[in-house]
Amino acid sequence: MAFDLSPQHRVAPHCQACPVTSCPTRCDDTAHTWQAMVSLMPSQKPGSRTLMRAGEPTEGLFAVRAGCIKSYTIDAQGNEHVRAFHFPGDLVGLDSLGSSRAAANAAPVTPSQVCAVPAAELQRQMATQATLATMLLEKTRRELSQALSLSGEFTADQRVAAFLLQVHARIGSANVLRLPMTRREIGSYLRLATETVSRVLARFEEKGWLVAADKRITLLNAEALRELGEPVGLGLAA
């Protein structure tokens, strides 16, 4: 199996102590514990420490507790295409939920913690709890809205601006922002070449809108970025 739930990685979820208060799989631990917490490290060797693999049987959902998970596909030429970044509180695997086979791969971008929810258990719970199905439907709908927004036609500057604001809203503090992912991964997600991402950041820096020190971004003029990236609609996602 792609995802190893062996004892040395497996930990009780301790939902009551979890910082992700809005976690959709939050339970009271003592009762029906139908999830397990796992720590993950990103690896250079592709394939190791993978949560999901495209084409393999769907194993379930993963709730991100800490870190950053990417879901991605590999095309015929072997190029990686990032479909989404998942931050704490997000669910990974919604696009494969009812399907027998996973639609994409998923792997950690930085050291991460996730809670694994087995598909079989999920199906069982959904059949009886309409609330669970409704909640998952709502989460999926939001992802759909976001995907549709991003699939519009925007300039490189608009995409990058919207992306920075989105990441800042999720894991930023004050006006500082630490990007968990590489330029290549950002470009893959935004459909831009690595060099273009780099150039756009340099352009923003020239304008005095931010300071980009590698993965550490300091926002100096968030308003300008917002004005530019607003049409993309990544942030406001209703």
Next chain:
Amino acid sequence: MAFDLSPQHRVAPHCQACPVTSCPTRCDDTAHTWQAMVSLMPSQKPGSRTLMRAGEPTEGLFAVRAGCIKSYTIDAQGNEHVRAFHFPGDLVGLDSLGSSRAAANAAPVTPSQVCAVPAAELQRQMATQATLATMLLEKTRRELSQALSLSGEFTADQRVAAFLLQVHARIGSANVLRLPMTRREIGSYLRLATETVSRVLARFEEKGWLVAADKRITLLNAEALRELGEPVGLGLAA
């Protein structure tokens, strides 16, 4: 309200006689009829005969019975951006389902028939019937998969090839295909200029892959198109 359910348009659904056998809202008519069938004509005047309007309160879902419905947004410059085309059997409004306000506009592309399912009724049914919520989740997941596929980085030729095959699979017969929408609408959906769509079709015709007589397309080499458009993954959508 954007969608007029006045008596002169309203017709009992007659699900038993409906050609859309896989309609997710299919009912036995005599029992709880929580939908109404409506005929729609496309209009030049923007705004008339609109099913949904972005930003207005969500009225519910629409099941397409015949014709073709587009959902779209209007940007700050007044340009239309088509997010999806919906064919018989599809549901319109999944991206607005749990939200209080509609995420997009929806209007007929050709003369169409839809069944309107009020949001309030839907919510009530979902609360008790886990099956309904699961079905809607599955439909939404498929739309999400498709949106994610299309949001990849592909050439104009790949996009158009995939699009033709998708439409053919939905409403084509043998090797003939009648496009319900204009070149501008196709381009808007595929993120291409109108002229580019036209040029790509001319290119395909030069290669002997198809004959394009305005909206009537005759496929001569579907295999070539499939090979080209396969990476887009619009058709296979698991």
Next chain:
DNA sequence: CGGTTCCTTGAGAGAACTCAACGTCGGTGG
């Protein structure tokens, strides 16, 4: 230390866009 990945910057190429012109079609009204 090598070796690898990441990031940046420069120069050139190309795919798709914009602008523009022209022909067709369908509806409208004089």
Next chain:
DNA sequence: CCACCGACGTTGAGTTCTCTCAAGGAACCG
């Protein structure tokens, strides 16, 4: 009945945004 108008579709010419190719420096790891 036919001229007019607008939307649609096609084709050409030139432009531009982003990509590709290339090279160098920095950071990280075994």
